Amino acid sequence: MKLQVLGCHGGELPTCRSTCFLVDDVLALDAGALTGTLTLEQLCKVDDILVGHSHFDHVKDLPLLADLVIGRRDRPVTIHASRECAKALRENMFNNALWPDFTRIPTRLKPVLAIKTFRAGSTFQVGPYTVKSVPVSHPVESCAFIISDGKSSLAMSGDTGPTDKLWKALNATKDLKALLLEASFPNSLQALADISGHLTPATVGSELRKFDRNGAQVMLYHLKPAFVTQLKKELAPLPVNVLELGETFQF
Numbered sequence: 001m002k003l004q005v006l007g008c009h010g011g012e013l014p015t016c017r018s019t020c021f022l023v024d025d026v027l028a029l030d031a032g033a034l035t036g037t038l039t040l041e042q043l044c045k046v047d048d049i050l051v052g053h054s055h056f057d058h059v060k061d062l063p064l065l066a067d068l069v070i071g072r073r074d075r076p077v078t079i080h081a082s083r084e085c086a087k088a089l090r091e092n093m094f095n096n097a098l099w100p101d102f103t104r105i106p107t108r109l110k111p112v113l114a115i116k117t118f119r120a121g122s123t124f125q126v127g128p129y130t131v132k133s134v135p136v137s138h139p140v141e142s143c144a145f146i147i148s149d150g151k152s153s154l155a156m157s158g159d160t161g162p163t164d165k166l167w168k169a170l171n172a173t174k175d176l177k178a179l180l181l182e183a184s185f186p187n188s189l190q191a192l193a194d195i196s197g198h199l200t201p202a203t204v205g206s207e208l209r210k211f212d213r214n215g216a217q218v219m220l221y222h223l224k225p226a227f228v229t230q231l232k233k234e235l236a237p238l239p240v241n242v243l244e245l246g247e248t249f250q251f
Ligand SMILES: Nc1ncnc2c1ncn2[C@@H]1O[C@@H]2COP(=O)(O)O[C@H]2[C@H]1O
Pocket: 010, 055, 057, 159, 192, 195, 196
């Protein structure tokens, strides 16, 4: 699998982009940095988008994407979202108030977007990929994804505070090559991290003790833009890499 880092922060500044990864040019993981990073030609190749939860920094480019690719694809771009997340997108984003309902435009039968719902915790097929969703710990329903192409697996934690379910699922994934793990706030903001369902370097460290790593890389993302320098200092002693914008990996 080819993995491109389009966005690896928990917000935006000129040097930071919200969460968004691209697998094999066709599968996006979250939609925080699609339309500002890919060309129109590249955007038109994105067939599926896995959305881990409904928070704005993870879904913000969906409306702009729909408006860009309309009339340029043979089939809808499919957004895969848990029940709560799909409901939030339908009611609060594609509601003809915030943005037109592109799941019915240009026609109900051949729309530019399709929202396909999964049950948090279920496993489903997305093109050639088998995707296991794992509910994690966040104020809104949030899912990690474990994505397999049949040869290797790649996981993304989604926004989460401390969790046991994710580590249990990862420890059972024998061909796991890499884990994209969130790390949002510095240790001085542990109380905010706890209340908002996020990790700090301290809790990344304690969470990793639950992980039978088996050679998998751990790559951190979702650093809050205001704290990147401090976070990198606090994360330096841990056996992890902090992702940078524009990096590409092959698993
Ligand atoms: N109680 C809170 N106080 C301050 N900021 C918050 C609080 N809860 C959530 N947030 C912020 O709102 C953001 C929503 O997206 P995130 O979960 O990425 O990160 C969250 C925090 O940065």
